[in-house]
Amino acid sequence: MENVVIKTDKLTKRFGDFIAANEITFEVKKGEIFGFLGANGAGKTTAMRMLCGLSMPSSGTATIAGFNVYKQTEDIKRNIGYMSQKFSLYEDLTVLENIRFFGGIYGLSNRELKSKGEELVEQLGLQKEAKKLVQALPLGWKQKLSFSVAVLHQPKIVFLDEPTGGVDPVTRRQFWDLIYEASAKGITIFVTTHYMDEAEYCDRLSIMVDGKIEALDSPANLKKQFKAASMDDVFYQLARGAKRSD
Amino acid sequence: MRTIRFLLEKEFRQIFRNRAILLMIIVMPTIQLIILPLAANYEVKNINLSVVDHDHSGYAQKLISKVTASGYFKLTGYNVSFKEGMKLIEADEADLILEIPQDFERNLVREDQQQLFIAVNAINGVKANLGGAYLGSIIRDFNKEIRSELLPISRFNGAAGIELTSSNRYNPFMQYKFFMVPGIMAILVTMVGGFLSALNIVKEKEFGTIEQINVTPIRKHHFILGKLIPFWALGNVVFTIGLLVSWLIYGIVPVGNLLVLYFFASVFLLAILGFGLLISTFCDTQQQAMFIMFFFMMIFILMGGLFTPIDSMPEWAKVLSRFNPVSYMIAVMRMVILKGSGFKDILPQLGTMALFALVLNTWAVINYKKRN
């Protein structure tokens, strides 16, 4: 199927006896904004790291952008962008230097690097901060920068792990503007969040509980299915039964 | 290749922004090179010597004046009996007793052989033992002089030649400094290179930045090269500073070729950096890496022949030292700087070091996992 860009089948990750991600099976279609919900410790980051080729699955299979998660990790990496839960750009480099470095690693030409750099700085409104060290930026701006770096090389899919964690409401709105913009360009968005208003922005959602995917549908259908007034309610009904909490 | 350029650009930017590292690279070696050779100087002066002379011959007189002329001994008793000498030692007034037996001169001339007796005060063991060693070499030299006097047509033809070797030998201070400085230079390069590389990748792990790298299609050997090259350059800077300091402060100019010296140091750096990077790939925190590197550094340095010659180590230690890259570095530094050894002379060490570099770096590349 041309249209499916992420397909997993019983993908599992064990840490010793502990099963962090338990036989998760789902599909994500091209161009979708796919929300990956779950309480703390549910296994979202674990699952996402497997999909990005950062963590070796214990069992099960997955195909990302048409490539096998066991054998073709480097092909996968050429086609995805990743923004980790923990800020992981270089704090001791400037905004422009980070853009240049990661763009360079992804193989952008010098011309692209220059134009992309300027374009991003403008898009993020970081003109004044472009030559400042990243460590001096407030968290919200850092997060926006990380996102921009993750989509610098125009990947097919971008994985965002709690991109708006700890960010103020205004910046969160701006962040989602960036996500929509990327989505409009045809990039598939795979995003985790703890904010239910953000969940409503997604085309489809999965909700993980204790390592398993317990529900998967559009926000409207999920509300119907759980006879809930809001996504908050849906999430609460599912997560209430969770045994794990960090 | 382009990837490596971006890696280098980034790494150098980070290094030049990090004051602490720059300070460590420039100031630390300079200070250590100034202080260590002085502090680690075993020279002992004013060794109190008592002479028990049973012979009172011309040669005995000659020997005694030669000993006192060396400048390291102070005669605290002359013409004493052995018993009196022992009393002086007990009172801590003498460190050494030199006993010249009766018929010293006669036996020396006729039988070409004579024994001397040295008693050492073991309370201040270092002083007395070193004194004993000095005394031993003075006596050996004295013996040579006598022999060349007695056998005019001998191999020791040039009297000046004897003087020359003896003047070096009797200058333990000079010898010690010359001996120590190249060794300490080797250690500095080792420490700076080893620790910088061991802490670097692991720092990226701690800060999480390595995740952002690992999620790119970067090639593993590019990543390792991107770490290796900047530290290699820094190591050469440290080495150059070391050479400058030892020239400016100690007047030590390498007898051998500078190119040979740099070539070996460069290969050595690749090996020690590879080792550091390897440790870095095994560890998760800077603390772990620090402890592990420290463990190896202690062994490398203490068993590298800086203080204790490897020749005088037990057999198992000698075998171990063959796997110690630092021991090769110290040896080659001394060979090239002091003896003027050339490219051919250091070829065996160079080969071994190149092998170390290759194995360690390959291992680091293999052990660096983009996915765990």
Ligand SMILES: Nc1ncnc2c1ncn2[C@@H]1O[C@H](COP(=O)(O)OP(=O)(O)OP(=O)(O)O)[C@@H](O)[C@H]1O
């Ligand atoms: N390397 C690891 N070794 C052992 N256990 C781990 C490891 N990584 C994660 N875990 C455990 O796996 C479970 C899932 O962790 P994960 O980080 O995937 O959760 P999450 O859904 O991303 O949570 P959060 O919302 O807090 O980010 C947690 O209980 C965590 O303690």
Ligand SMILES: [Mg+2]
């Ligand atoms: Mg997480």
